[in-house]
Structure formats: C-alpha cells, structure tokens
Amino acid sequence: MKNEIKLDKFIKFFVLTFLALLSFGIVDYLIETKFILYLSKIRSSYLLDFIFLIILLVYSALQINNCKTTYPDEKKTFYLFLIVLYYSHIRFFSDFQPLQLETAKHFNSRLFYADIIYVVLFLNLGNYIKFFSSNNSNAKSKILLEDDAIEDFDQDLLGNSLKPLVEKLNNIVDQNNFQKAFTIGINSEWGTGKTSTLNLLKKELEKTEHIIIEYNPWMGFDKKVLIEDFFNTLSEHIEQDSLNKDLDEYSNRLLTTPSPLLKDITSYIPFLNNKTPSLEKLFKLINKKLKLLNQKIIIIIDDVDRLDNKEIFEILKLIRNSANFTNIFFIVAYDRSYVNNSIDNINHFHERNYLDKIINIELSLPYFDPTLLKNTFKNLLLEKIGSEYNDKVSYALNNGFIDIEDLFKFRKSQSNFTQAISNMREVKKLVNSIITNYKNILSDINFSDMIYLEILKLKYPSIYRLLYTQKEKILIESKGYLFLKARNEKDKDGNDKEIKIVEEVIANICLKEKIGYEDKQMAIAIINYLFDYSETTRSVFDSGYSSDPDKLLSVDQANKFERYFANVIFENNISENDFKSFLQTSENMIREATINKWIAEGKEDDLKYRLENLKNFSNKEEFENTLKSILALAQSKSNKGDFLIGFDIRSLRDKIEINGQPEDTQLRFYSTPNEYRDFINYLLNSSFPPHRLERELLISALKGPYDPKYGMEFPLTKQEMQSRLEQRFYEHIESKRPMDWDFWGFYHSTKHLNSTEKYQTTLRDYITNDSNRKEFALALIEQIPFEKLIIIRKEFIEQLFGSIENFELYLDKMGLPGLTQEFKDIYYKIKGNNWLGINYKFQNIPFVYQ
DSSP: OHHHHHHHHHHHHHHHHHHHHHTHHHHHHHHHHHTHHHHTTOOOOHHHHHHHHHHHHHHHHHHHHHTTTOOOOHHHHHHHHHHHHHHHHHHHSSSOOOOBOHHHHHTTOOOBGGGHHHHHHHHHHGGGGGGTOSOSTTTSOOSSOOOOOOOSGGGOTTTSTTHHHHHHHHHHHHTOOOSSOEEEEEEOOTTSSHHHHHHHHHHHHTTTTOEEEEEOGGGOOSHHHHHHHHHHHHHHHOOOHHHHHHHHHHHHHHHOOOOHHHHHHHHTSGGGOOOOOOHHHHHHHHHHHHHHHTOOEEEEEOOGGGSOHHHHHHHHHIIIIITOOTTEEEEEEEOHHHHHHHHHHHOTTTTTTHHHHHOSEEEEOOOOOHHHHHHHHHHHHHHHHOGGGHHHHHHHHHTTTOOOTTTOSSSOOOOOHHHHOOSHHHHHHHHHHHHHHHTTOGGGSOHHHHHHHHHHHHHOHHHHHHHHHSHHHHEEEETTEEEEOEEEEEOTTSOEEEEEHHHHHHHHHHHHHTOOHHHHHHHHHHHHHHSBSSHHHHHHTOTTTOOOTTGGGOTTBTTTTTHHHHOSOOTTSOOHHHHHHHHTOOOHHHHHHHHHHHHHTTOHHHHHHHHHHOOOOSSHHHHHHHHHHHHHHHTSBOTTSSSBOOOOHHHHHHHHOBOSOGGGSGGGGSSSHHHHHHHHHHHHHTOOTTOHHHHHHHHHHHTOOSSGGGOOBOSSOHHHHHHHHHHHHHHHHHTTOOSSHHHHHHHHHTGGGTTSHHHHHHHHHHHTSGGGHHHHHHHHEEEOTTSSOEEEOHHHHHHHHSSHHHHHHHHHHOOOHHHHHHHHHHHHHHHHTTTOOBOOOOSSSOOOOO
C-alpha cells in the first residue's frame, strides 16, 4: 500500500511539471507585458553588487547552519524547482536578458542578480543530504540501551520466543473472513513484548495485499478527538473518495447531535428539509463498499495501557459498535487486569465480562525459559562495561542469586534473578541504570549487592531510598560491619521476641503505596540478603569462608556503604585498582612511599582495614607483599596524632600460621616449611625500633593457638621466638632507647631470663643510667585503686634486684639528688608502714593521682 502511495505522488509530480512546461508561453506573455517595462528601468552598480553579495553570504550562512536540523519542505522544494525551471528557460532560451552584475561585466562573465535562485535551490536541496549520509545519529554507538520494540525476528534476544504467536496471529487474519469486525486481543503485562509482537506481525502482514493501519488512541484527549482521529486514520489508508466521504459523514454523525429546535425549523423550510441518511443506513453503505474493496483491513491498536479509564471505555465501544464493519480485524494489545480495573471504575456491573464481549479471541505472550532473560542481561551488561568483568557478573548471577534458606536458617531466602526481573524492558532499564551509576567504580563494588540494589531501586524506589535516608534508624554498625537493627517486645504469650525495624518500615511503605504482599516479601528478602541480622550470622558469611571474590566490597561494610548510593569513591577510600597495583609492588621504597602518601591523604584506616581482612591470596608474591605492607604500615606514624598505627595481631597471626596441610595454607607457595620459615625470619628482621609489631606478634604466638582444635601453628619454634624477643630486648637497652612502655613490653616478655647474670647486669646498668631514673622511679610507684594512697612494688623490686637489701644498696648510689631524695623518702615511709599505702604530696617525681 505504501509503495502505491509513493508511486501516486511520483506520477502527480511529473504531471504537474509537464503542465508547468506547457504554461511557459502564457507566463512569457504576462512577464513581457507587465514586468519587463519596470525591470528595464533598473541599472546595475557596484553598490548594488555589494548589497547583493552581503545578502547572498548571510542567507547562505543561515541555511548551512540550519541544514542539519531543518526538515525539508516538499512543497517549497517543488515550487522552487518550477521557478528555476522557468528561469532557466528565459535565461538561456529567450531574448529577455536578466539584469547583469556590474562587477561581472569587467570579467566578461555572464552572471545575473536573478541567478541567486540557483543558490537558493541548491541550499534547499542540501536539507535532503542528511537522509543519504551514513554518518548520522543512528549510526553512532550508544552508551545506553534503547527501549525500542524489536522489528525483526533476528533482534529477538530471547530466541525467537515471539515467533509462534506471530504465526498464530497471521494465520487467523489470513485464513478467515467475517461479516463483522473480528477483534484479537494480545494480553500481557507491561514491558513483556506486546509492541514487539505487533511490529513482527505487521512485517508479516505487509507481505500480503492487506490494508494495515496503526492507530494510536493515546494521542487523543477525549471521546470526540478519539473517534474523529480513528476515522481520519481509516480514510488516510483507504484511497477511495466515495468511501472516504461516507466515512467522514459517518464520523460527523457520531459526534454531532442536532438540536430539536433546529430540526423543527428545517422541517418547515422546503429547501432545508433534505433528509440525511440514518446512521444505520450509512453503516450498511460503508459495509457494502468495504466488501467491494475486497481487501482485509487490519487495525493495530497498541498501548491501551496508556489510556485513562474513560478513554479505554470509549475505544472498546468504538471497536464493539461504531467500527464493527466487515473485513476489519482489530488487533489490540493490553494488560487485562489494567483494562478490567479501568472498566470497573466506570461501570462496576460490566467489569467481569465486558471485555470478553468485545474480544473475540485472546492470546497471551508465550512462555520462555527464564534463564534466557538472565543470560540476555549478562550479555547486554558485558557488552557495555567490557568482558573483563565477566567473572564478577557470572558469579553474581550464578552464585549471588541462589536460594540459601535450606543451607542456613539465619536469613530469609534471597530472590532468584528471574523472580525479581521478569521482562526485557526491566532488563534494559537495569543495564542502563548500572552503566549510568556505576560505570566509574565497577572495580570497587560487589556485583551481587549492586545488582540487588539496582533491582530494589527499579521496582521499589521508596524502599531503596530508606536505606540511606533512614540508615541510622534501620542499621547499626559493629566491628566495621552494618547489621539490621532490632527491638524487643513481648508476644501474645508474654515471651520476648525481636522485631527487625526495617521490616516494620517496609510494611508501612507497602501499605501507603499499595504494594502487594509478594512484592513486600521480595523487598524484605533483598534487604535481608544485603545485611545480616547479627554478628553470629555475619561470621557464617565472613569473607574467610565466602567464595565471593568481592565480599570485602559488600554494601554491609561500613566504609563501603556510601559508595553504593553516592556512586563515587570517597577521598578517604582507596580504589580497588590502586590497591591491587599496590599489592603487586615488590620494591620496598615504592611500597613505603605509597603507604606514606595514603596516610597523608587520610586513607590509613581504609588501608589497615583492607590488609586486616585480606585472607585469600592468589600467589606467593601477593602473600609476601601483603605481609611486608602490614609491617610497613604498623611501623608508620599515624596522621591522627603522635603514635604508630599498629595492626591487629590476631589478623596477622591468621595470615601467617599454618595447620600442617600445605594445600590449605600459605605453605602451598613454598617448596619446604624451612623456606617459609626463612621468609618469616626475613620479614621480622626487616622490623625497625621499637619493634612493637614483632614483639606483640611473638608474645601472642608464644601463648599458643586461639583455638587448639584447629591445630594452627606459628612457623617459628618456641625457642626461636624467645630468642628473637631476647635479642630485641638487648638491642633496646644497648641502643639506649628510653624506658618507655616498649621497654616494659620486652621486659615482661623476657622475665624467664631473670636468673641469668647477663640479664641482671645489663638490666641494672640500664636502670642506673641517669636518663632513665625518673621513668624507673615511676615504675616502682603504684596507686591503690579508688584510693589516694600509693605503694611500692615490692615483688617487682625483689624480682629485679634479687632482694630488698640489694635494692637499698643501689639506692645509696643513685644520682639526681632531688628526685632520689624524694623517692627514698617515699620508699622508707612505705617500708616503715609495713609496705601498706600512704598518702604523699609529690614535688619532684611527676606522679599524678588518678
């Protein structure tokens, strides 16, 4: 049909052009008698040339600038073509000569002012170039997916799932003829492919001689516009003047009702009393002409879901009554529940079977394997973000969306991907949202959590918003994790029960927004998947046991939460790419420079958190670089104050200790246990004063494993660890470092050496040093808890000097008169008080009562 219309326009164009050529003689006569006399009085000049040139340049610039955006006017182009054709006739084939440019005379050139008409036509034709150029907006790559219905079976990403339905519809139209209109309904929910089905059907129907009409009722505003637009659309596609005239009359009669007064007046005036045919007569006349037309008319009506209640009611009435002609097939796409609700709002009595009286046969979109939807989502997402994220997306879809209710009873079951996302429109929306929001931080998020959050935002935006607008109300932080808050109350039997606050909040939102029970349970399941209920459940899914490679990036990590809603990495966080590059750094100087840079930028907490929670290592280099980084960080000064950053000893032991099973521990990176022990010794030898991390690690290891049943062992023997502590203790004394709490740490870790002469002599020499006298005096004085009384640590003195007598001999040799005299006064007063506490007002010793 479209080809016939194009051919008709083509014929009309040449007929009109031929008639214009025949009329050139008449036009010549008119111009010669009416205009030549006036034109002969005009003379060219340089000023006129200059003005002409300015006008030409300005007009050309404007036309070229608007060329890309201006849509061509076919009538204007046709009239210009006729004018140029006639001008060419008089310019080249007649005695009349147009006015020549003054400047052109000097160059012996035949240029005329009227030649500007060629430029005008040329610039006008330039508007058509955009339709032939391959470099247009449609050819450019798109960042986001377009929510367009498919138009070819090759575009069906769900494996030709719509083909059987299209074939059924085509057979119904092709193999049937009915005396009245036949209506086929396509029932399906929003976004499931109704428009795609109609596009594919239309392409199949165009292979026949049928008249195909796409009618869009949602473009109308009321009953009058809707009916008028329907019959206008019908007339546009049926090119028979007689039939179209009847359709216009029929449409007007449907929309207008003459007043009784006017009807009475015209009945008494003979020349006005021409009786118009009744609606029924017009209807039968149109039916007869449609039969003679001998073509099936297929009227496709899509997007009924967009109409309001009254418009749906009117379009159904139009199909059932007003347009119930022969040879017409209505194919209507709708969501039955939506249409029934609309009918119910207009007329509750008709709601149950009103639609069934209008729709002759109803077909539903076919079932397809939900796995196809999941795979399509994966392919579309990877196409946009890159194949390097294949493993993460695959894990999220295959492992992050599993039913764990039977495995662990701590949480509710999370929803399968295909339960949450059920059609291609939602798939495209989900992909577009991920690309828009997470494009720059894909390496810094947990894909399972991200997809769940985006599903939550897509389907339940109010519930998604409460996660960050009411974070303090529904979540609580503990040990770096976020947990769901709960409150206690009594049940009907008087027993205590805990209620998750988030479930109450979600229930209120669902009630307010009329969200159904199944959707409410889906939202709650998603929240329960994202956040644990308590530390007990958290430990079950701790990163050390989870196979999720991005578990440490989950939204329930307190320092990762905001990035899922702000969609950026904050200044005090380290990106995953930077952290991975850092772990690959083997040069100690580069490693230490990076650590110092991050500390200066306020990222020490994030770096420490990452290193503490890193438990799975892919190779030997990553493992060794991690331990080296821990040591360097622990020995660095904090940006928050004058102290060393340190490190969690239990986390460090977990990384170092072995259980005798090489395949399960870091021993798998080394050929022998001795090789591994050599590396640990090398690592500890890299420590520098005050060797705090090394001391705390060895003291902790000497106490034995945290849980003996797992049989974890430190790679160094007990003798080797004690030897290292002794060595560091002597180094501390020999380097004349202050008697600070690091000294006392080494002292308490080496008390087993107290009986050796070397230990006693070295220790007493260190203590008698004048620079340590004040700290030593303070170490011997102790306050009785909750009282303003002090005592002397008698047991400590006996342990350190062997006896009280030896200590008193030492006192006689002490220097610093003021401090020594005050200490002696305190010492002998407490000794005279039978070693019981006394109250003392200090003058020289900087002791402060607590």
